[in-house]
Amino acid sequence: MPKNSRFLSGISGLVLAAGSLLGSASVASPQRSEQIKSCFDHAHTYYKESGAYFSGVGKTTSDCANINIKPKTTRDVKVCFYPKNENSYCQDHYTTARANEWTSIAFDVLDGSEFSFLFRSDAQSDGWWAA
Template structure:
């Protein structure tokens, strides 16, 4: 009887440990999978280089126009994934001449939004927000 009880406790321990391990792995991989928002598989290479941003309350630009962002060869468009809906424009900083901004684009919270299309690699730019409310999320270009 003593041996039977020990075997049952071992089995119970193994089953419980396996269940905890499976739950831990599922929870851990869900966090990693949700670390950055991604679009469909076809655009994954662009969104895979997504960078977080945080525009403080009281400002209209991200980043400062004096420290612009730069497009890469991974994306042909400039994309933004804001935590709140907003109106956003992209302002281009040419190597010579004055800054030019495209029109306002209504962007939807918690999804990728294209705010400029067919942009050349290594183009300098920054985001202009119609509101001075804080904004955070991701961008990819």
């Protein structure tokens, strides 16, 4: 085989390999969007009164891998966890959750974990959460 033929053969092999990798990535994308849709299909409402910093306690499910919030107004929020047989604890940093947008606050949380949202402001807040 001449040098140019081997070179072109090698290039076409790389193109085919890249194409199959890209093809497999695009197959996974619709599945991921279905998981996200399923998570938000099971959203709950929350209401935090003026003067309070914490929301009520929620519990994670197998519907979502993350703890997500969608406030009606932009809020800085973090998650506090209440593990069984251990001390409760909160995340170190607040995350800004934009009004009417889903924001993931905690990631890869175990199913059945009890949690609440801790807001930086004591202003009234309401919206949705999914976990």
